[in-house]
Amino acid sequence: MAGFCIDQRRRFEGKVWAVVQPHSVEAVQKTVRYCYEQQIPLTPQGGNTSMCGGATPSDSVAGLGIIVSLSKLNRVREVNLADNCITVEAGRVLQQVQQDAAAVGRMFPLSLASEGSCQIGGNIACNAGGVNVVRYGPMRDLVMGLEVVLPNGDLLSHLSPLHKNTTGFDVKHALIGSEGTLGIITAATLKLFAPARTHVTAWVGVDSIDHAVALLELTQQHFAERLSSFELISDFALELSSQHTQLSQPLSAPWHVLLELTDSTDNTLLPEQLGECLLGAGFENAVLAESEQQREQLWSLRENISDAQRHLGASIKHDIAMPIRSVASFVHACAPVLQAAYPNAKIVVFGHLGDGSLHYNVFMPDVLSNDVYQYEAGMNALVYEQVFAVGGTVAAEHGIGQLKTKWMDKMRSGTELALMLAIKKQLDPNCLFNQGKVLPD
Amino acid sequence: MAGFCIDQRRRFEGKVWAVVQPHSVEAVQKTVRYCYEQQIPLTPQGGNTSMCGGATPSDSVAGLGIIVSLSKLNRVREVNLADNCITVEAGRVLQQVQQDAAAVGRMFPLSLASEGSCQIGGNIACNAGGVNVVRYGPMRDLVMGLEVVLPNGDLLSHLSPLHKNTTGFDVKHALIGSEGTLGIITAATLKLFAPARTHVTAWVGVDSIDHAVALLELTQQHFAERLSSFELISDFALELSSQHTQLSQPLSAPWHVLLELTDSTDNTLLPEQLGECLLGAGFENAVLAESEQQREQLWSLRENISDAQRHLGASIKHDIAMPIRSVASFVHACAPVLQAAYPNAKIVVFGHLGDGSLHYNVFMPDVLSNDVYQYEAGMNALVYEQVFAVGGTVAAEHGIGQLKTKWMDKMRSGTELALMLAIKKQLDPNCLFNQGKVLPD
Numbered sequence: 001m002a003g004f005c006i007d008q009r010r011r012f013e014g015k016v017w018a019v020v021q022p023h024s025v026e027a028v029q030k031t032v033r034y035c036y037e038q039q040i041p042l043t044p045q046g047g048n049t050s051m052c053g054g055a056t057p058s059d060s061v062a063g064l065g066i067i068v069s070l071s072k073l074n075r076v077r078e079v080n081l082a083d084n085c086i087t088v089e090a091g092r093v094l095q096q097v098q099q100d101a102a103a104v105g106r107m108f109p110l111s112l113a114s115e116g117s118c119q120i121g122g123n124i125a126c127n128a129g130g131v132n133v134v135r136y137g138p139m140r141d142l143v144m145g146l147e148v149v150l151p152n153g154d155l156l157s158h159l160s161p162l163h164k165n166t167t168g169f170d171v172k173h174a175l176i177g178s179e180g181t182l183g184i185i186t187a188a189t190l191k192l193f194a195p196a197r198t199h200v201t202a203w204v205g206v207d208s209i210d211h212a213v214a215l216l217e218l219t220q221q222h223f224a225e226r227l228s229s230f231e232l233i234s235d236f237a238l239e240l241s242s243q244h245t246q247l248s249q250p251l252s253a254p255w256h257v258l259l260e261l262t263d264s265t266d267n268t269l270l271p272e273q274l275g276e277c278l279l280g281a282g283f284e285n286a287v288l289a290e291s292e293q294q295r296e297q298l299w300s301l302r303e304n305i306s307d308a309q310r311h312l313g314a315s316i317k318h319d320i321a322m323p324i325r326s327v328a329s330f331v332h333a334c335a336p337v338l339q340a341a342y343p344n345a346k347i348v349v350f351g352h353l354g355d356g357s358l359h360y361n362v363f364m365p366d367v368l369s370n371d372v373y374q375y376e377a378g379m380n381a382l383v384y385e386q387v388f389a390v391g392g393t394v395a396a397e398h399g400i401g402q403l404k405t406k407w408m409d410k411m412r413s414g415t416e417l418a419l420m421l422a423i424k425k426q427l428d429p430n431c432l433f434n435q436g437k438v439l440p441d
Numbered sequence: 442m443a444g445f446c447i448d449q450r451r452r453f454e455g456k457v458w459a460v461v462q463p464h465s466v467e468a469v470q471k472t473v474r475y476c477y478e479q480q481i482p483l484t485p486q487g488g489n490t491s492m493c494g495g496a497t498p499s500d501s502v503a504g505l506g507i508i509v510s511l512s513k514l515n516r517v518r519e520v521n522l523a524d525n526c527i528t529v530e531a532g533r534v535l536q537q538v539q540q541d542a543a544a545v546g547r548m549f550p551l552s553l554a555s556e557g558s559c560q561i562g563g564n565i566a567c568n569a570g571g572v573n574v575v576r577y578g579p580m581r582d583l584v585m586g587l588e589v590v591l592p593n594g595d596l597l598s599h600l601s602p603l604h605k606n607t608t609g610f611d612v613k614h615a616l617i618g619s620e621g622t623l624g625i626i627t628a629a630t631l632k633l634f635a636p637a638r639t640h641v642t643a644w645v646g647v648d649s650i651d652h653a654v655a656l657l658e659l660t661q662q663h664f665a666e667r668l669s670s671f672e673l674i675s676d677f678a679l680e681l682s683s684q685h686t687q688l689s690q691p692l693s694a695p696w697h698v699l700l701e702l703t704d705s706t707d708n709t710l711l712p713e714q715l716g717e718c719l720l721g722a723g724f725e726n727a728v729l730a731e732s733e734q735q736r737e738q739l740w741s742l743r744e745n746i747s748d749a750q751r752h753l754g755a756s757i758k759h760d761i762a763m764p765i766r767s768v769a770s771f772v773h774a775c776a777p778v779l780q781a782a783y784p785n786a787k788i789v790v791f792g793h794l795g796d797g798s799l800h801y802n803v804f805m806p807d808v809l810s811n812d813v814y815q816y817e818a819g820m821n822a823l824v825y826e827q828v829f830a831v832g833g834t835v836a837a838e839h840g841i842g843q844l845k846t847k848w849m850d851k852m853r854s855g856t857e858l859a860l861m862l863a864i865k866k867q868l869d870p871n872c873l874f875n876q877g878k879v880l881p882d
Contacts (some may be wrong), residue, residue, distance in 0.1 A: 164838050
């Protein structure tokens, strides 16, 4: 059972007396009803890829509980092209769902680093984000219907795809993002989209973050939903990646933007339209990928930043997002505060500017990997303070889990927390589901 | 006060001792706190365009209450192009918001018949739908942030645009669609989009509803989000509209589809691509609009169906939606049931096939306008039974209001209704907000 009890980053380890892997929804219900009657705490688990200890039992679990793993509940129930959707069970791996969509000439857009092992149920429970949010939104926006086993064993089933429906308070959205504290998601109906047949990729040098934001406004106004990626990269981050990959830098500039337009048609006009749009607005320091190979090289520079940095020292990471408009002021305010407290700290700034979420990685070149975490709490607190100052969030796409419960009251009011507790109490009166997660003690 | 107490269709009339029209959020809070202390029931009201009596006091209000009209709280707070959003107060009229967006080179896509008088706060409270849902989703999908005065007078304020954020159970979505029973929306941050520079409009004759659904699948796979309208029209509906408008029918077929692609760029390839796509898949009985005038004529045929029908007798309408895949079987099952019970009834079928919502209008040629409503309850019950049989909803885009509370338990389970009551009790323990609406007695 060891693999189920510890998270992938080996930072959270829990104890249970059993791991249950149901093959059917009925078996999930039977398990949950037994736990309800016997007052046994349970932790729902998908691919166990949480970055916040959301899927491993916490220390606060009263007595020994069980893990309910959804891995064996992983079938495709149905493809429905009329409604442009697919119904899959919770344990299906994200990458499989992407392949299921491709097999019927469609595309499922959620895409993130752990897609080869994370599961759809966990993605929904955590409202996962990833690289395509600028165009398609987070997981919440991709769910049409849910099937959920509630803490008393009742089955809530709304898998029927309704594109318009308003019948009382929305229960589906209360469950999405509740991280297994309100029920076990057993299946979901997910939206499908047309696949891309045209990709146009540009690397643009900009003078400042605000200059990059102006470019974002411009491309969204001209190309609408076609804007599929809009990545910001600091010159320092590019330098690290260029050295690491042995790929030359596409151009020199203080800040860099990697943007991509995609189109479901063979849109031969698009490269020229993008070129004209950039030149017309004075973004002359720019490169358009002329071949698939060149496109891959540009993306390789972006994707290797974390790897490049790993060679120089372990880093403290932050799952933060903020209004796009405020990214520049956050970056300018945060660096001096951090460097005053940690003079040796190096900051690597890059991320999805198109959705306001940043990788804000801090590393200490002189500190050995395992020792860097002694600084984590202190650095987090300094960074988070700056995030809150611009109306941002410190749980952009990884959820709260057991790592961030203490930050909840900085982001949600007392009235909201009281409402969350009332919802929790109504559905899970004995507080058996995923104890110690999401809600502050 | 009379205008505030009766709905636009003159079917629901309530009594109050005052109508309050606050000019500021503080004044809303002061009013609500007073009501909370004095236990005075209140009905929030926007443009008073509800089709279900949602904005007029119901008979079930215990004693006399007040109406809080948001009409005077109607400013634009802020335009934020970096985040592609606008923050407006609840009383702003929908059409004004569309114009606010156009003034900054953007587009706000919610569009519906009452847009000249309905207000944004009401649109959010009812999760309004309209004609652009196939591409942009309902109001729920267009809201980035909310400011709400809760029943105890507390202000819940999350107007900051966060594109990624998961911090506990989603309170915003509980409020959207709650129809004024959980709080008074005072402002909202709304998504903006790129305006269309290219329109390609086609009228396609199809053999059956399933044939129309195949066309929908085809266009969504090829043209993705560009598909902005996909309207189904029965031959009978077209005949009525053609006679009424004196416009000739574009082609002969048992069923008709009016579809439109829009594009934010000058996409000169699009008409030919659509033509090839239609021909390639055997949709040869089709007309592409060659001019703006021809486009307007095609739309005029669609938009005049209701008017054409009004001349022949008052009709019983249904706000229904269902999985797109099931529209054909619903239409085939419902007509014989209705005609068995009401042999003279004429059924006019048309609607937004692209989002599964149908106008299913029934009229009795021999029955005078004011007399037709004696058949409403009976016809509704027959139609709704068929809707439920295919997993549909009888509150697609108008909400529940006071008209449809008795149907709630056909669409929501006992567990869900209990959860809704718990949420209601937590936020509004004295049940003062919009009594008699949404939740069944």
